[in-house]
Amino acid sequence: MKTPIEWNKIYLGDASELLEMLVKDSVDLVLTDPPYFLDKLDNGWDPKEVKVHTQNQLIKHLPAGMKFDPSQGRELQLWYGAISKKIFDSLKPGGFFLSFSSPRLVHRMAIAIEDAGFHIRDIFIWLYKEGRPKAASLERYVDKEDRPKLAGWKTPQVRGNYEPIIVAQKPPEGPLVRNFLKHQVGLFNFTEKLEGGYTPSNVLQVEELEGIPPIFLVPKPKVGEKGEWNDHPTVKPVNLLRFLIRLTTKKGGLVLDPFIGTGSTAIAATLEKRHFIGFEINAHYYEIAQKRLALVNREKGRGGEKESSLLPLLPLLADQT
Template sequence: MSEIVPNTVILGDAQETLKKIPDSSADLVLTDPPYFLDKLDADWDPQEVKNITQGQVIKNLPGGMRFDPDQGMRLQEWYQKISQDIFRVLKPGGFFLSFSSPRLVHRLAVAVEDAGFYIRDIFIWVYPEGRAKAQTLTRYTSVKDERLSYWKTPQVRGNYEPIVVAQKPPEGKLVDNFLSNGVGLFNFSERLEGNYFPSNVLMTEKMAFLPPIFLIPKPKKEERGDFNTHPTVKPLALLRYLIRLTTQKGAVVLDPFLGSGSTAVAALLEERKYIGIEINREYYQIAFRRIEKAKQEKAVNSTAQPLLL
């Protein structure tokens, strides 16, 4: 079985492909895993919903109405197995950063911890562009009752994403581990806007009740690419910052759920190496195009403008 080398994107299953990565070879794992929120809640009759909405299919129901509670447990079991593979390939002291969703972050955190990692923190990425999720009940039930006026499904506008910050146990003291393995500490050399130290709240715009610590917008069309159909593209600015915070130049950044390639592009722009794994052929091809475009642009402008310094 041939080993996977850095600056590679692999089309394949994460669990199977991780077996080909050498022990203690990655400095950072940065990923946004799938959550499998795709089932209808048991309280809703799929056929009734389909009839009432005149052909609206189940997949178009709001997320809070297609979640089987058992899925959270299955997600935790599955992600623990993935995390065990990640534990092996990470260097001692290396960080494992997992994007999550508010109602599943506890499952991911427990899965990662049970795989042997330390949970160091939960970062919160706050953004203003969240969509309203609550739905009027008359869209999904034939019950007519004035008491339902102004009452909607139990979902509010989503304006944040949690990021589980985990660490593989270091060898000995943190300082000794950093000097021998090059990982395990946070980089505080660069202050953020307003001369603030890094924070576990990452914001997209100034808010009256919070200091302007970290300004990160969701990715625009120009950044995503006209050809990018991935639904959850993360901002390069956010990924670049997380990479700088946890690694040194030349480090290997692994993303076992690469999607459309943002982590690899961010690593490339920050002068790190990357390994990406993606099971979806369409997203794999998009990632390849984005990485090649980033390489070309970097070659033209070798002094790429730094972000969030």
């Protein structure tokens, strides 16, 4: 069924308004990486709502995105709860809602999603090696005589090496099997070989770690994949998104990303022969998404698409700009 919002298009605008224009029960999968409420990280997200309360002078000096403010979590839960209700309405019964999150705020996001009516099925862990050390030394903020007491002690932030992905499901209509036969969603796809031939696991590993088999090789995207003109701070790897789309939808299904950033979900859906709808509030990221998508479609038109991986394709695309 066609929605008033056209398929295979990215719309510039606010997700909370655009979500209301979708046809009820029409979307097979919602796959999204929303703003995490970390200050200055998503400059398109309503800045009035993201208040940074700096009661503590020391905290003021931490880099953007690392300030600790307990009210952020509460505000995120409220905001994401309202978004999740709209997402719930758009999904087919049994449809999955996969939401990237952050280790610090995943509990708030999961409760927001659950309270909107979803069943929480799992929390996948995407591991990566590229995490940077985050902890800051504090010696310079205290008097000289106290500095030795702080030697080696830093803010409570270790290197971030994983992102949680909340796996939620809209309750099916009756038994899962009936729901699947009627709506084509609600089960996981174990038929297609995953990268390396491994059975899907809730740990999505990027590189071989000692003693653990490489379940799914997905490094953070490099410049070749993102486009050298892509300055978005949180671009997701297309191969990871492709895996999640294959796991949860059939070919021809509709994938919605209400916070699409630079279009990674649209590219992944296109390469997996699914349809997509994307929303993005920031005009700059929207333009980058259009550019990336146009390059992929152009390359696909030339028959240059690789079935197994986008990685060999995108450096090629970047060269053409």
